[in-house]
Amino acid sequence: MPSKIMLIEDDAALRDLLGADLETRGYAVERHPSAEDALAALPTSDADIIVTDVQLKGMRGTELASRVKLARPDVLVVVITAFGSLDNAIAAIRAGAYDFITKPFETEALDIVLKRALEHRALRLEVKRLSRAVAEGGRFEEILGQSRAMQRVFDLLTQVSGSDVGALITGESGTGKELVARALHQRSKRKAGPFVAINCSAVPETLLETQLFGHAKGAFTDAKNERKGLFLQADGGTLFLDEIRHARVAAAQAPARVARAQSAPRRRRSRDAVRRARHRRHPPRSRRGHHRRPLPRRSLLSAERRGDRAAAVA
Numbered sequence: 001m002p003s004k005i006m007l008i009e010d011d012a013a014l015r016d017l018l019g020a021d022l023e024t025r026g027y028a029v030e031r032h033p034s035a036e037d038a039l040a041a042l043p044t045s046d047a048d049i050i051v052t053d054v055q056l057k058g059m060r061g062t063e064l065a066s067r068v069k070l071a072r073p074d075v076l077v078v079v080i081t082a083f084g085s086l087d088n089a090i091a092a093i094r095a096g097a098y099d100f101i102t103k104p105f106e107t108e109a110l111d112i113v114l115k116r117a118l119e120h121r122a123l124r125l126e127v128k129r130l131s132r133a134v135a136e137g138g139r140f141e142e143i144l145g146q147s148r149a150m151q152r153v154f155d156l157l158t159q160v161s162g163s164d165v166g167a168l169i170t171g172e173s174g175t176g177k178e179l180v181a182r183a184l185h186q187r188s189k190r191k192a193g194p195f196v197a198i199n200c201s202a203v204p205e206t207l208l209e210t211q212l213f214g215h216a217k218g219a220f221t222d223a224k225n226e227r228k229g230l231f232l233q234a235d236g237g238t239l240f241l242d243e244i245r246h247a248r249v250a251a252a253q254a255p256a257r258v259a260r261a262q263s264a265p266r267r268r269r270s271r272d273a274v275r276r277a278r279h280r281r282h283p284p285r286s287r288r289g290h291h292r293r294p295l296p297r298r299s300l301l302s303a304e305r306r307g308d309r310a311a312a313v314a
Helices: 012-024 035-044 061-071 086-095 107-137 148-161 177-186 205-213 249-261 282-287
Strands: 004-008 028-032 049-053 076-081 099-102 167-170 195-199 238-242 273-278 299-302
Touching: 004 012, 004 035, 012 028, 012 107, 028 035, 035 049, 035 061, 049 061, 049 107, 061 076, 061 086, 076 086, 076 107, 086 099, 099 107, 148 177, 167 177, 177 195, 177 238
Parallel strands: 004 028, 004 049, 049 076, 076 099, 167 273, 167 299, 195 238, 238 273
Antiparallel strands: none
């Protein structure tokens, strides 16, 4: 497909002559008699480069270069100036033009300028494409998935990661709930703090509350030393409570109390973000009294996979 040039020249004879010459060199040429006419066509034009005279009736070429830079930064502008009018050329470059050529000129000289501009434009577009690909590809490098459902999960993670509210992550076993929690932590304002995880199903119910909140020396028979709980260990970072459904009522309600009050039971402020995970939905167990409805109006992430699919809801 030939490169397309938008040619702007108010002299009809010169416009037709230069346009025909460029077409013989393999360019597709879109002709316009004024800068105003060219700007009106610019939003729908597929031109790669604009070639314009500086001295035009109405809007000057320098102002056109400035407007094109704002409206279509992907389109480069080459200005044509009269011999000896270097000040106009410099003004056009400062306004956003890529290059200039002075009259009188051979079409071959303009062809060289255009080829150089096209190479510059192609390089700039490729850099932009690669930068976008790197940003999108490395957005959640620790989580694999390219389906639409996973893209919705990534979009939701991006929205939630900037917030300090607690998050409830739901999904079947093996769908990567801890990976999601770590991804949230790494992209949050607390990423410099610790990430502390506990599997509530692996801790006996009688010890879970002590694990979460710690205890003072002498609090019970075997409490020979003071123990700092996980809420305090995660201070300034993230606490991930995996399999929260296994926690008994007192421990299951604690994250909501801590998140609301931002204070642990031992009277020290705890500024950790609480991430919790389970693979059952709350309402049935809530009605049976196993859990309170936690963190109302806060974030709910679902990473439920069926084969190669995943879903996210908020």
